[in-house]
Amino acid sequence: MTGMVLAVVALALINFVYKGVGPAVLGDRRFAPRVQAMIDALPVALLAGLLVVNLLGERWQNADVTVVPGLAAAGVAWWARMPQLGCVAIAVVVTIAVRLL
Amino acid sequence: MPSDASTPLSGWRAGFRVGIGLAIGAFALAVSFGAFAVTNGWPAWLAIVMSAVTFSGSAQFALVTAASGGGLVAGIGAAALINARFIPMAAASARWLHGGPVRRAFEGQAVVDGSWVAAQNGDGSLDRRKMFGATLVQWPAWTLGTAIGALFAPSTAFMRDFGLDVIFPAFFLVLLLDALRARPRFVPIALAAAGIGAVAAFVLPSGVALLLCALSAVLAAVRTAKGSER
Numbered sequence: 001m002t003g004m005v006l007a008v009v010a011l012a013l014i015n016f017v018y019k020g021v022g023p024a025v026l027g028d029r030r031f032a033p034r035v036q037a038m039i040d041a042l043p044v045a046l047l048a049g050l051l052v053v054n055l056l057g058e059r060w061q062n063a064d065v066t067v068v069p070g071l072a073a074a075g076v077a078w079w080a081r082m083p084q085l086g087c088v089a090i091a092v093v094v095t096i097a098v099r100l101l
Numbered sequence: 102m103p104s105d106a107s108t109p110l111s112g113w114r115a116g117f118r119v120g121i122g123l124a125i126g127a128f129a130l131a132v133s134f135g136a137f138a139v140t141n142g143w144p145a146w147l148a149i150v151m152s153a154v155t156f157s158g159s160a161q162f163a164l165v166t167a168a169s170g171g172g173l174v175a176g177i178g179a180a181a182l183i184n185a186r187f188i189p190m191a192a193a194s195a196r197w198l199h200g201g202p203v204r205r206a207f208e209g210q211a212v213v214d215g216s217w218v219a220a221q222n223g224d225g226s227l228d229r230r231k232m233f234g235a236t237l238v239q240w241p242a243w244t245l246g247t248a249i250g251a252l253f254a255p256s257t258a259f260m261r262d263f264g265l266d267v268i269f270p271a272f273f274l275v276l277l278l279d280a281l282r283a284r285p286r287f288v289p290i291a292l293a294a295a296g297i298g299a300v301a302a303f304v305l306p307s308g309v310a311l312l313l314c315a316l317s318a319v320l321a322a323v324r325t326a327k328g329s330e331r
Contacts, residue, residue: 001144004143004144005147007164007168007176008147008155009154011151011157011164011177011181012155015184015187016206018185018187018188019190019210020205020206020207021191021192022188022192022193022209023191023198023206024202024205024206024209027196027202028195028196029196033325034325034326035322037322038319038322039193042190042315043217043221043280044284045290045291045294045315046190046311047273047294048290048292048314049298049311050214050218050269050273051270051298052298053307054269054270054273054307055270056299057302057307058306058307059304060302070267075278078275078279084119084279088122088271091268092265092271095267096264099261
């Protein structure tokens with residue numbers, strides 16, 4: 001039990017340092033163009049990664065074809081310039097429908 | 102350079118708006134985390150405290166999983182590795198945050214996957230208010246969801262039945278498409294990241310796989326270097 005509490009405290013501290021150290025140390029420093037290009041590309045890289053890793057899960061155990069039609073519908077809704085929440089709602093509705101079939 | 106493209110109100114409001122969608126996904130995931138932690142022998146109160154003070158989905162799952170095998174230290178190590186992605190994310194946000202080092206460190210705590218991504222402007226700047234707003238909505242949803250999961254331990258099948266498991270991927274997809282519409286030259290980077298993610302997820306913990314996806318951003322640096330040589 002004490003070990004569990006200490007583990008939680010440790011994780012909280014680690015997170016605080018991770019998220020705080022860059023902003024505290026770097027401030028508004030400008031980077032070399034190459035480094036800056038990499039930082040600019042990070043959101044897209046991590047977002048694509050989040051999407052794939054989230055969909056597949058560890059050892060691909062979350063892989064589930066029934067989410068594909070839902071995501072495709074969200075893509076079509078996005079293309080039709082629907083707002084973000086609307087696209088997500090459509091994905092959920094289509095996924096439920098596919099699973100009920 | 103527009104470091105604060107939004108007005109104070111519009112930034113927060115945009116953050117709340119995107120935060121609500123992310124919060125629904127976070128809530129559903131948190132319910133399953135709470136149930137998972139209690140099933141693995143964690144007291145309900147500690148699971149709730151963990152969510153409140155660490156607010157980090159996959160790292161929390163990793164810690165609980167490792168601890169149930171008796172490896173608390175290994176669990177902390179895995180969680181630390183999984184969350185290491187927050188270092189580059191927060192560092193990339195640094196120039197858009199305000200105040201001295203201490204205030205910046207605290208503002209950096211708003212860095213959470215969904216919020217951080219949603220707060221990216223098309224011109225490469227970051228809307229800090231949007232990030233704060235989005236995180237502020239998700240944090241109570243994450244904590245409350247954990248409490249409900251830990252105290253009532255519902256069946257996790259309900260996530261699937263109600264299509265809740267598609268919320269996060271759908272959000273990530275829409276945010277990614279938005280980002281690519283603004284900067285189409287990043288399409289190869291997104292494809293490379295997706296490929297790395299798919300392969301890495303099969304053999305590595307999710308957080309580590311995610312960290313590896315960041316490597317595809319190196320492509321942008323290579324391209325810039327080539328561009329400057331010409």
